Amino acid sequence: GAGVSQSPSNKVTEKGKDVELRCDPISGHTALYWYRQSLGQGLEFLIYFQGNSAPDKSGLPSDRFSAERTGGSVSTLTIQRTQQEDSAVYLCASSYARDIYEQYFGPGTRLTVT
Amino acid sequence: GDSVTQMEGPVTLSEEAFLTINCTYTATGYPSLFWYVQYPGEGLQLLLKATKADDKGSNKGFEATYRKETTSFHLEKGSVQVSDSAVYFCALSRMDTGRRALTFGSGTRLQVQP
Numbered sequence: 517g518a519g520v521s522q523s524p525s526n527k528v529t530e531k532g533k534d535v536e537l538r539c540d541p542i543s544g545h546t547a548l549y550w551y552r553q554s555l556g557q558g559l560e561f562l563i564y565f566q567g568n569s570a571p572d573k574s575g576l577p578s579d580r581f582s583a584e585r586t587g588g589s590v591s592t593l594t595i596q597r598t599q600q601e602d603s604a605v606y607l608c609a610s611s612y613a614r615d616i617y618e619q620y621f622g623p624g625t626r627l628t629v630t
Numbered sequence: 631g632d633s634v635t636q637m638e639g640p641v642t643l644s645e646e647a648f649l650t651i652n653c654t655y656t657a658t659g660y661p662s663l664f665w666y667v668q669y670p671g672e673g674l675q676l677l678l679k680a681t682k683a684d685d686k687g688s689n690k691g692f693e694a695t696y697r698k699e700t701t702s703f704h705l706e707k708g709s710v711q712v713s714d715s716a717v718y719f720c721a722l723s724r725m726d727t728g729r730r731a732l733t734f735g736s737g738t739r740l741q742v743q744p
Contacts, residue, residue, distance in 0.1 A: 520673075549731065559719065561731035572731060607674065619732065621666075621674040 518542065520622035522608050528628045529598055537593045537625045541610030548591050549611075549619060550583060551575075554604035562606075565591060566613065598629045632657040636720050636735035643710055643742050651705040651738045653694075653720035661722040663687075663696050663703040664732065668717045677705075677718070681725070710742045 521540040529535050541548050550562040561575040565585045576582070580599075585591040595602055605626050609619040637652040655661060665677040665687070678687030683698035692707045703720060720735040 547730065551732075558736045559721075559732075559734035561733070564731055572729065575731065609674075618676050618679070620676075623673045 520608055520610055520620055522606075522622040522625050524625060525623065526626045526628075528630060531600060531629055532597055534594065534596045535598055535627065537595075537606050537627070539591045539593070539608030539610075539622060541589065541591070541608070542620055543589075544612065545610035545620070546588060546613045547611045547619075548585060549609040550591070550593050551607045551609065552604040553607060553624070557604075559607075562593070595627075598627075600629050603627055603629045632661065632722060632724065632733045634720050634722055634733055634735035636718075636738050638736070639717075639739040641738060641740050643740070645712055645742055645744050646709045647742075649705070649707040649710045649714075649740070651718055651720075651740070653703045653705065653735060655701050655703065655720075655722050657701075657722055657724065657733075659724065659726045662725050663694070664721040664723070665692070665694055665703070665705050666719040666721055666734075668719065668737075670716070674719070710740070712742045712744050715740055715742045 523538045548565040553559045563583050564572040567588045568585050580596045583593045605624040607624045609621045611619045633656045635654050662681045664679045666674045667677045678689040680687040680696035686695045694703050694705045717737045717739045719737045721732045
């Protein structure tokens with residue numbers, strides 16, 4: 517079946533602009549996670565959704581970052597007023613609620629802020 | 631807070647050599663432990679997992695044993711192949727506290743030469 521998909525695959529934006537990154541989880545997966553992978557910080561957790569609610573937002577680095585999930589499916593991560601330090605690969609993962617051990621990752625969105 | 635430490639890479643081996651990638655963790659309670667692999671140009675994939683002390687996870691010839699007394703989860707393979715060249719990430723999650731986000735190590739790049 518289809519895996520986790522993310523769009524766009526690459527995004528180049530100017531400092532100060534807002535960006536939206538999209539994640540389409542595996543059908544039937546109620547849990548959804550956002551991470552980012554950068555050279556300096558490695559792989560970091562950002563936010564976790566169970567259905568449409570986000571019980572764990574502890575990894576969001578600042579109030580410029582927000583995320584929402586609608587219909588228990590697609591999620592959008594929004595970064596406002598982007599900064600150069602936001603450049604990273606943003607990864608989305610999903611899992612079944614009952615199978616709490618395996619997270620399936622998408623290919624990521626590479627964000628470059630110039 | 632929780633953390634994962636992996637040996638730095640790259641690790642360069644000849645085909646059929648024995649592989650060990652060290653991983654140690656810091657966490658209170660009873661974390662679940664994982665190895666994820668990222669092949670060139672692909673997304674993160676779960677390689678193996680262990681959810682309690684003394685459990686051995688295994689997949690594709692790779693093994694790792696959850697050692698609570700040494701807080702370790704070293705990855706081993708008896709005979710590596712060129713196709714095993716990838717970046718390997720050790721990770722933990724705190725299912726015991728309900729925190730499902732993965733905490734990753736910095737990753738270890740493995741290069742296998744023919």
